[in-house]
Amino acid sequence: MRNHHFLIDYNLKELTEHSTTTWPIALYHTKIRHHRSGYIPLHWHDEFQFVFILEGEAEFQINEETLCLKQGDGIFINSGCLHMAKEANGTACTYICLNVSPHFITANELFTTFVHPYMHASQTPYILFNWKDRWAKHIYQCIQTIQQLIDETPAYYELELNIQLIIIWKNLLQNGFQMKHDVRKHNKNERMKHMLNWIHQHYHEKVLLQDIAREGQLSRSECCRYFKDILKKSPLHYVNEYRIQQSLILLQETDFNITEIAYQVGFNSTSYFINMFKRIKNTTPLAYRKLKLPHALQLKRVEE
Template sequence: MQVTDFRRDRNLKELTEHRTVVLPVACYETTITDNIHRYIPLHWHDEVQFVLVTQGEAFFQVNEEKTMVKAGEGLFINSGCLHLAEDLHDTGCVYICLNVAPEFVLPRELYTAYVYPYIQATSLPYIFVNPQKEWGANIADAMRSIHRLISGQPPLYEIDITLQLALLWKNLIAGGFPLEYKQEERLKSERMKRMLSYIHLHYAEKVSLEDIARAGQLSRSECCRYFKRLLHQSPLSYMIDYRIQQSLLLLRQPGAGVTEVAYRVGFNSTSYFIDVFRKSRGMTPLAYKKSCSSRESIRYNQS
């Protein structure tokens, strides 16, 4: 089942539990615009992720790298990497998303040799899965099989999933990708996560650029360069966007008024909140709240 209310902790780590009842694996279809934000916001998780686009096309960003993925194509997104997805051209993008704990990909005896070096490599934030290559077509087939197995749960499906995971991983590493381990790249990622974490923890308070920079142990100018490189906006612009994201959740609550929400997410002026919200969402907070109430009423009457 797709998660539409995308929950992350203050460190941007996704809180969704990626597992079936008994396996540390999750596989489901995602329609990007069905998300409450209409895109998949920046996040990370310990699980490795495989994506297979089945309809439309999507823009993916993994750490600082960006790529477009069309129907039939896919991505491997490495453990711990910050990533987001957007349907920039409103193509109705749908993709199969497979998340699996790295230690479950292969038996323990093979993990050290064939999994650990790949999830630690700073040279592999993601790998484009090309269906024109034999190894890419095999990965796509394995993903479809896992999706069918989890959806249908035939007898002994758990064993079949482990077989498909081994096949998937074998084809991934058969691509012969070079492995590099740069400490400065890992440090850069950790600093960015710390700064984002600070914003997510303190967004409802008065936050300065110096506060954010201090969280990443950087100067203010270097902090701005980090955000410009990764998110193409300033730290304070990102914080305002995050406040708007949080306000969406609060506005969906029946008793929450616009002024109350504005102050709860860190705006000290209702009019400024309304202005920023309108520019971000194309409607006022009150109009958004009414539209959410209407959708909930329709869903209730249909159930």
């Protein structure tokens, strides 16, 4: 089973190349707890994403909404939407994920009519798949066929792969999309991306609430409301969580001591860093490093 680790740039856009073939499409299995952070961090990408839960349960956040998906459930995540995922109800969750570039769905002549408008349908950031619905089962069957085509690469498999994508997209348009654009929701999402972008560029510096608010062209109170609505936490709490997330990389991939790591990710006190780390990760930085070191070394040997 291929586990997928991805890179995210400063504005949370995923940098990982979504390609398991020479085409702009990727299909992979993800076990959430195997991600470095223990969950799938907040991010976005231009590709459409189709997810089906294979085992366990997962809590997905799409923009401002939080959803719980169980085994057999699925979800479509629209292009450009902020999203994250974590395990739910103490279960070990594995899901299959298909990412595909919008431009690969149809021929150029059809893209303007049948794809492009739906990318910007802000009233449809996601569509849930219920295993009881025949059309949802059909989409899952197409994804399984795509997996087989990628694994076996038979003659003319690229044409068959494209046929499967068109079938998936047709099922989605017939059963899920609302062709509405809410300017307010779109602008809110874009402001949030700008503020998170600024945090991800400056987290290692002194970060003040007014700096974050200024980036979103908001007052401090409005800024706090945006974070509460979308991330369910305050801006400065998010900053500290992101700093801890960045420290996980340094703990696994460098030999910097705890004090050096604390200062590199923006904490001006080692004790405060350790206390915040324990509060968020339920362990100490040193214990985390000892736990993850064997796994990190094993991954390194595999890569070599």
